[in-house]
Amino acid sequence: MKRMALFAAAALVAALAQAQGTAAAAPAPTADRPAGVQKIGVINVERLVQESALGKEAFNRVKRLNDQKKDEADKLSKELRDMEQKLADQGSALADDKREALQKTYQEKAIAFKRFQDDANRDLETAQKKELADLEKRVFPVINQVGKEKGFTIILNKFQSGLVYADDSVDVTDDVLKVFNTTVSVPKPAAAAAPANANPGAAASKAPAPAPTKKPS
Numbered sequence: 001m002k003r004m005a006l007f008a009a010a011a012l013v014a015a016l017a018q019a020q021g022t023a024a025a026a027p028a029p030t031a032d033r034p035a036g037v038q039k040i041g042v043i044n045v046e047r048l049v050q051e052s053a054l055g056k057e058a059f060n061r062v063k064r065l066n067d068q069k070k071d072e073a074d075k076l077s078k079e080l081r082d083m084e085q086k087l088a089d090q091g092s093a094l095a096d097d098k099r100e101a102l103q104k105t106y107q108e109k110a111i112a113f114k115r116f117q118d119d120a121n122r123d124l125e126t127a128q129k130k131e132l133a134d135l136e137k138r139v140f141p142v143i144n145q146v147g148k149e150k151g152f153t154i155i156l157n158k159f160q161s162g163l164v165y166a167d168d169s170v171d172v173t174d175d176v177l178k179v180f181n182t183t184v185s186v187p188k189p190a191a192a193a194a195p196a197n198a199n200p201g202a203a204a205s206k207a208p209a210p211a212p213t214k215k216p217s
Contacts, residue, residue, distance in 0.1 A: 042158040042166045044173040058131040069120040076113045
């Protein structure tokens with residue numbers, strides 16, 4: 001599974017970087033930035049994914065899914081290799097009907113494995129798109145907020161805009177990370193639902209009392 005063997009969240013980082021493009025702030029003219037004067041900033045989107053709390057959570061979720069699919073793929077692949085080896089070692093010694101049955105089973109497993117690969121890649125793409133959409137929804141307002149507060153006309157994606165040089169003074173990544181990590185909370189994991197009528201003392205209160213022990217005469 002070549003695609004799943006790659007670093008799963010790399011696609012998430014690239015997708016967010018490509019989707020962002022240019023974030024326009026378009027602030028009103030101020031004394032520091034009169035009308036007609038353009039102030040351009042840049043942002044490192046990859047750092048937003050790698051260093052923000054939400055980005056790390058998204059990264060980990062995609063990676064866990066990737067690891068799960070890879071483990072399943074490795075197991076299926078091993079089964080196919082074992083069957084292939086069995087056919088090579090014992091095929092000629094087997095009765096025709098048993099050899100044909102083994103070959104048929106091998107072909108069915110090979111088809112199932114290919115189907116699993118396709119489904120797994122589709123599941124990963126869906127998960128990446130979902131994480132991307134959630135990150136976009138949460139990070140873009142923060143970029144706009146920082147852009148307006150600092151008087152930028154536009155903020156460019158540092159590594160996806162054709163930019164070859166930018167002074168560090170116009171890089172707003174640290175500012176966005178600070179606001180993003182302090183104002184956007186990471187959703188807490190859903191707590192496991194308690195069983196209906198769960199009561200630690202219920203079983204003890206309903207349990208019959210032990211029969212009295214008869215003293216020896």
